Amino acid sequence: MLALLGYPVAHSLSPQMHNAAFRKLGMNFVYLAFPVPPGSLRTAWQGLSTLGTVGANITIPHKEAAFSLADELTEEAKMAGAVNTLTFLDGRVRGANTDVEGFARALEEAGVAARGARALLFGAGGAARAVAVALLGQGAAEVHVANRTPERARELARALGERVHPLPLEEGAVKALAPRVSLVVNCTSLGMHPHPELAPWEDFTVFDPSTVVADVVYNPRRTRFLRRAAEAGLKTLDGTGMLVHQAAAAWRHWFGRPGPVEIFREVVEHCLPE
Numbered sequence: 001m002l003a004l005l006g007y008p009v010a011h012s013l014s015p016q017m018h019n020a021a022f023r024k025l026g027m028n029f030v031y032l033a034f035p036v037p038p039g040s041l042r043t044a045w046q047g048l049s050t051l052g053t054v055g056a057n058i059t060i061p062h063k064e065a066a067f068s069l070a071d072e073l074t075e076e077a078k079m080a081g082a083v084n085t086l087t088f089l090d091g092r093v094r095g096a097n098t099d100v101e102g103f104a105r106a107l108e109e110a111g112v113a114a115r116g117a118r119a120l121l122f123g124a125g126g127a128a129r130a131v132a133v134a135l136l137g138q139g140a141a142e143v144h145v146a147n148r149t150p151e152r153a154r155e156l157a158r159a160l161g162e163r164v165h166p167l168p169l170e171e172g173a174v175k176a177l178a179p180r181v182s183l184v185v186n187c188t189s190l191g192m193h194p195h196p197e198l199a200p201w202e203d204f205t206v207f208d209p210s211t212v213v214a215d216v217v218y219n220p221r222r223t224r225f226l227r228r229a230a231e232a233g234l235k236t237l238d239g240t241g242m243l244v245h246q247a248a249a250a251w252r253h254w255f256g257r258p259g260p261v262e263i264f265r266e267v268v269e270h271c272l273p274e
């Protein structure tokens with residue numbers, strides 16, 4: 001068995017993606033989603049371990065708690081300060097963060113080069129940390145982080161080092177930086193179902209026409225953020241690439257080989273049409 005622990009979990013596409021892959025590849029596994037209220041992660045985790053579970057994914061709001069509970073951590077999880085994938089190993093639990101690889105692979109697949117890039121991230125939560133770690137790993141020159149709660153952006157910058165800079169989430173500050181960035185990423189939950197009318201930024205005419213605009217939100221796929229960017233003529237990248245690649249990377253931890261991206265993508269295309 002594989003499991004998803006989060007609260008809520010009903011909206012997640014992970015059970016459908018992984019179970020479709022198990023069926024198509026004839027693997028005798030099942031992936032189940034469990035709603036685990038805040039404060040109950042340790043109990044759920046011990047139950048899974050006792051039952052002989054292979055591994056699990058962790059989602060909102062437990063990624064930081066999972067980081068603290070894991071017996072060992074991958075380098076990416078250490079840098080991101082959050083865990084989204086557990087592997088149960090003879091009484092020990094290894095915590096990994098496959099959102100980092102998920103975003104890096106999504107960029108590569110779209111032909112977006114991060115090396116030497118100057119990036120602007122909206123948001124400073126778990127997704128922003130994973131995106132920032134991915135960009136640093138790919139050689140980005142500067143990552144600027146604008147967040148509603150400025151202290152969280154400052155904390156992210158402190159944790160990730162000198163290439164990461166907090167930026168006030170103010171029109172003037174964003175506009176002053178805008179012409180010099182080549183990649184903009186929405187790492188907030190703004191625009192996610194059931195509030196597709198929201199976006200952290202509206203005016204994309206301030207960016208250079210070669211700027212790539214990405215969103216980690218994948219439901220809906222064409223968020224308001226991406227629609228505004230496309231209207232300004234900018235290239236856009238939706239959150240489904242990160243979603244399928246983080247799932248594929250989790251398989252490497254559980255089964256020693258990457259998961260089938262094409263099967264995951266078929267499920268996503270079916271469940272989230274354009």
Ligand code: NAP
Pocket residue numbers: 060099102122123124125126127128147148149152187188189190192200216217218239240242243244246
């Ligand atoms: P999180 O840790 O709770 O962080 C949420 C972020 O959104 C924070 O920066 C928060 O700002 C900001 N935010 C929330 N409401 C806001 C508002 N009304 N105005 C301005 N800012 C607001 O959540 P997360 O784990 O980073 O997840 C963020 C999004 O990423 C979710 O939609 C999640 O589904 C998505 N995600 C996608 C993938 C993928 O594979 N595509 C992977 C991981 C996450 P404050 O700090 O001020 O609260």
